[in-house]
Structure formats: C-alpha cells, structure tokens
Amino acid sequence: MQINALSKLPIVMIQQSDVESLKTFVASDPALSFIRPQSIQSADECILFMVACGDDRSLVVMMDEACESGRLFNELEGIAVNVRNGIAAKICGLSVANSRVIMEFIPSARPISLRQFRTTMGLGDRLGLASPGHIRAVRGLDVKPVLAQQSIRELQLTGRTFEGVLSDAVWGVFSENYRGGFGADGDHLKTIDEVQTALDAGYTMITLDCSMHIRDTSGCSNDVVDRMYSEIDEKKRKHLERVFLTNAFRLPTGLPLKFTHDTLMRCAVTYQSAVDFAAQVFKQMIAPLDHEVDFELSIDETSMPTDPLAHFFVAHQLVEAGVDLFSVAPRFCGEFQKAIDYIGDIERFHREFCEHQQIAEHFGYKLSIHSGSDKFSVYPIIGEETDLRVHVKTSGTNWLEAVAVIIEADPRLYREMHAFALDYLPEARKYYAVTLDAERIPSLDELDDDELSSLIHQNDARQMMHIAYGGILQSKDERGNYAFRDRIYQCLRANEGRYCDRLVQHIGRHLETLGAGK
Numbered sequence: 001m002q003i004n005a006l007s008k009l010p011i012v013m014i015q016q017s018d019v020e021s022l023k024t025f026v027a028s029d030p031a032l033s034f035i036r037p038q039s040i041q042s043a044d045e046c047i048l049f050m051v052a053c054g055d056d057r058s059l060v061v062m063m064d065e066a067c068e069s070g071r072l073f074n075e076l077e078g079i080a081v082n083v084r085n086g087i088a089a090k091i092c093g094l095s096v097a098n099s100r101v102i103m104e105f106i107p108s109a110r111p112i113s114l115r116q117f118r119t120t121m122g123l124g125d126r127l128g129l130a131s132p133g134h135i136r137a138v139r140g141l142d143v144k145p146v147l148a149q150q151s152i153r154e155l156q157l158t159g160r161t162f163e164g165v166l167s168d169a170v171w172g173v174f175s176e177n178y179r180g181g182f183g184a185d186g187d188h189l190k191t192i193d194e195v196q197t198a199l200d201a202g203y204t205m206i207t208l209d210c211s212m213h214i215r216d217t218s219g220c221s222n223d224v225v226d227r228m229y230s231e232i233d234e235k236k237r238k239h240l241e242r243v244f245l246t247n248a249f250r251l252p253t254g255l256p257l258k259f260t261h262d263t264l265m266r267c268a269v270t271y272q273s274a275v276d277f278a279a280q281v282f283k284q285m286i287a288p289l290d291h292e293v294d295f296e297l298s299i300d301e302t303s304m305p306t307d308p309l310a311h312f313f314v315a316h317q318l319v320e321a322g323v324d325l326f327s328v329a330p331r332f333c334g335e336f337q338k339a340i341d342y343i344g345d346i347e348r349f350h351r352e353f354c355e356h357q358q359i360a361e362h363f364g365y366k367l368s369i370h371s372g373s374d375k376f377s378v379y380p381i382i383g384e385e386t387d388l389r390v391h392v393k394t395s396g397t398n399w400l401e402a403v404a405v406i407i408e409a410d411p412r413l414y415r416e417m418h419a420f421a422l423d424y425l426p427e428a429r430k431y432y433a434v435t436l437d438a439e440r441i442p443s444l445d446e447l448d449d450d451e452l453s454s455l456i457h458q459n460d461a462r463q464m465m466h467i468a469y470g471g472i473l474q475s476k477d478e479r480g481n482y483a484f485r486d487r488i489y490q491c492l493r494a495n496e497g498r499y500c501d502r503l504v505q506h507i508g509r510h511l512e513t514l515g516a517g518k
C-alpha cells in the first residue's frame with residue numbers, strides 16, 4: 001500500500017469526520033486511487049475506509065490523537081503507521097475478529113431479522129467475494145438481501161466457517177457502505193448442534209432442514225401406511241384425529257381442505273416426526289432468545305412433492321404450538337435442479353403453487369423458494385401469486401458468474417478447472433441431484449478460447465461446474481498446494497469490477513423476472 005499517500009488526506013476533514021468532503025477529495029486525486037471512496041465512513045470519532053492494492057484488501061482507520069474516545073481504534077487489530085503528527089492510523093486485516101468490531105460500532109454492518117420486509121432474497125456467497133455485486137443488484141429496490149447464507153454441506157465443501165462467511169458479508173457491506181439491512185442464514189441445518197453453531201456465530205435466520213425426520217411414503221400402500229400409523233403414540237393419534245377429522249377447513253380464499261382417515265394417516269406417518277422436531281427446536285433454541293431470529297422450515301429436501309394438504313397439516317400444528325414461522329419451503333412439483341430453469345408441468349406448478357400460497361398467507365408466513373436461481377420460467381407466477389411477499393433462495397449462481405469471469409479472463413485456468421470437474425463428477429453427484437449428461441458437454445479440444453463462454457449457457461456443462469465447486473476449491477497438487485483456489489481468487493480480485501457487473505446483471509434478471517426489478 002502507498003502509505004505515504006495517506007498523508008495527503010486533509011487533517012481537518014479527518015478531525016471533523018467530514019465524510020462527504022473526504023470522498024470528493026479522494027475521488028479527485030489519482031494518487032489515492034487505492035482508496036475506495038464509497039467505503040469512507042465515520043464511527044466513534046474515527047474515519048474508516050477500504051483500500052485495495054493488487055490482491056490485497058485492507059481496512060484503514062484514522063483518528064485525531066486528541067479525540068476523547070479511541071475505543072474503536074484500539075480494538076481493531078492492525079499495524080500502526082506514521083501518517084503525520086496529530087493523526088493516528090492503523091492498517092487492519094479483513095479478519096473475523098475485526099469484522100466483529102465493525103459490527104459493534106457500525107449498526108448497519110450487523111445482520112438483522114428481515115421479517116418486516118416484503119421481498120427477501122437469499123444470496124449465498126461460496127467464495128466470499130460476491131456481496132458487493134449482490135448489494136449493487138438490490139440497491140434502490142424494495143428487496144432485502146440475505147448476504148451470508150451457507151449450509152453445513154457448503155461449508156464443508158468450501159472449507160469455510162459460519163464466522164468466516166458472515167465476516168466476508170460484513171466486509172462487503174462495509175466496502176459498499178450499504179445501510180439497507182441484510183440477513184444471515186444458517187441454511188439447511190439438520191441438528192440442534194448445527195443450529196446452535198449458527199446462532200453462536202451471530203446468524204439472524206435459521207433454516208431448519210427436517211429431511212431426516214420425513215418418511216417417504218410415496219411408494220407405500222394404504223395397508224403399510226396404516227401399520228406405520230399404528231406405531232405412533234396413541235395419545236398423539238387421537239389428538240390428530242380430533243383436530244383434523246372433526247373439523248372442516250376452508251381458507252378465507254375459499255380453498256377447501258378435507259382430511260380423510262387415509263390422508264391423515266399418510267400425512268402423520270410422513271411428517272409428524274418433522275413437526276415434533278421443528279417445534280422442539282423452536283421452543284428450545286429460538287423462542288428464548290432476546291433478539292429476533294427468522295425461523296424457516298424446510299420440508300423440500302425430499303423426492304416427493306409436498307401435497308398442499310400435507311403443507312396445511314404441518315403448518316397448522318406448528319402455528320397452534322406457538323412456532324413463529326418466517327417462511328416455509330415446500331417441495332414443489334416438477335424439478336428445481338441446480339443452475340438451470342424449472343423442469344416440469346408449468347400449469348400444474350401454477351395450480352399447486354396457488355394452493356401453497358393460500359396456506360402460507362392464511363398462517364401469515366412467506367413461501368420460500370429453494371434452488372431458486374435461474375428458474376426464470378416460473379418467476380412470473382411466483383411474483384404475481386405472492387404479490388412479492390416471498391423469500392427466494394439462490395446460492396451457486398454467483399459461483400457460476402465467477403466461472404464466467406474466469407473463462408473470459410483466464411481461459412487456461414478454466415480449461416484446467418473444467419477437466420478436473422469432469423473427473424470429479426461422480427463424487428459431486430453424491431451431494432446434488434442433477435440430470436446432467438456428461439456426454440452432451442462439448443469437448444474442450446473442439447473449442448477455441450473465445451468459444452468457451454458458450455459452456456456457461458449449456459445446461460450440462462453449467463450443472464457440472466455448479467456442483468463441482470467443492471472439489472475444485474479443495475483440490476491440491478502433489479506438493480500439498482491448492483491446485484485452483486489461489487488462482488481463482490487472484491483472477492476474481494483482478495477482475496473485481498467485471499465480477500460485480502455480471503452479478504448485477506444476473507441477479508437483476510432474477511429480480512426483474514420476479515417483478516421486483518428496476
């Protein structure tokens with residue numbers, strides 16, 4: 001970093017915390033181009049801003065030595081530098097510890113509950129570099145982003161932690177000086193310990209994945225279901241029969257919901273364990289908190305679609321038990337596969353989606369659309385039927401935009417990543433259900449460098465690169481060094497503006513198709 005150039009910053013602007021004048025001054029001086037003007041802000045009588053020098057990103061904090069506080073300055077870990085007499089300065093790394101200090105002193109850098117906002121969008125970031133582009137995509141819109149969103153599976157595949165993911169989001173918020181509010185989602189958590197880990201890390205949304213507590217009864221006869229139903233505690237069975245068989249349910253929208261003994265048995269055998277688990281987690285871990293945490297129920301990680309009657313069965317019990325649901329993610333009909341558009345009967349999807357939405361509206365929570373990236377053919381239905389009161393989750397699509405940048409900026413690196421992904425594909429399929437056919441992926445030998453970009457639009461190649469991210473990021477050479485990871489980060493940091501622009505365009509397309517765009 002050009003430390004000497006910091007001495008050019010006017011003392012009076014620092015002393016008076018004159019942020020706007022300082023932004024104008026920095027933007028007008030080429031010698032200060034390493035400072036990001038939009039990041040300049042003040043807190044606790046200090047001036048803070050982000051600097052970028054090559055691949056390095058750092059935080060600079062400056063303070064009048066005569067100021068009375070200095071707690072923010074002192075709590076940030078960094079290296080003190082001599083700028084000029086009367087001004088103290090420190091160069092700080094973008095660490096987890098420093099991000100916690102920033103969250104303490106800058107309220108807008110802390111994740112919050114998003115329950116008060118109508119349209120929310122989960123924008124998981126597998127590399128920790130996408131938040132600036134995500135923020136620019138939603139800035140000025142009535143859409144609130146969940147910038148930190150990772151599942152345990154994604155953490156394991158990327159070698160990251162909940163704390164690190166949140167820290168990267170905080171630095172993205174700081175660098176963009178974003179003050180619109182954002183969420184942090186511990187996504188697809190399956191155990192009480194996983195939920196606790198996310199809460200301890202400061203996450204403000206918990207997505208409880210109940211797939212381990214859902215029994216697939218799609219291939220079971222009524223006799224088999226009857227036998228399994230008899231294994232449920234008798235007191236529980238009588239309660240369910242009293243609630244669901246002696247009442248006629250009709251939603252205010254007119255949707256009738258009629259349970260028969262057979263349909264009740266199948267719902268109970270399939271979902272009752274999930275209902276009980278969700279109620280336990282909420283009462284034990286969410287309800288006692290002294291701050292708001294958004295609680296999402298995920299019942300979508302199954303091979304069978306969630307029947308609207310089953311959706312009602314689950315929601316009715318949870319709401320009656322006092323569970324405050326932020327959102328529910330059913331398993332919709334058709335296929336919501338990774339990285340490609342919806343596969344299935346759109347008319348049937350529309351019909352059933354309307355019923356799911358009526359149930360969600362009746363109980364007062366949002367529908368959550370999982371694997372929502374690139375589902376452009378059904379976005380208009382989702383936006384219109386929910387009137388944009390909806391939560392849409394994307395994740396890997398930002399990784400694919402990073403891959404697109406690598407194709408353009410470093411075709412050789414992409415070719416190596418692509419060849420590795422082909423070999424890694426059998427392992428990657430263990431984590432994700434996709435229908436890609438590797439035989440349909442064009443051979444790299446038949447493509448010139450300027451033709452490689454076509455692969456990011458070819459569904460099979462697109463899905464392959466989407467699900468191979470873990471292997472690519474964790475792969476090491478014979479000397480124990482990362483085979484791709486460091487070069488990926490180097491390429492993306494060198495092309496940061498291009499990456500941001502692609503994210504703004506791609507996420508913007510999602511929002512516009514949904515009806516929430518500019």
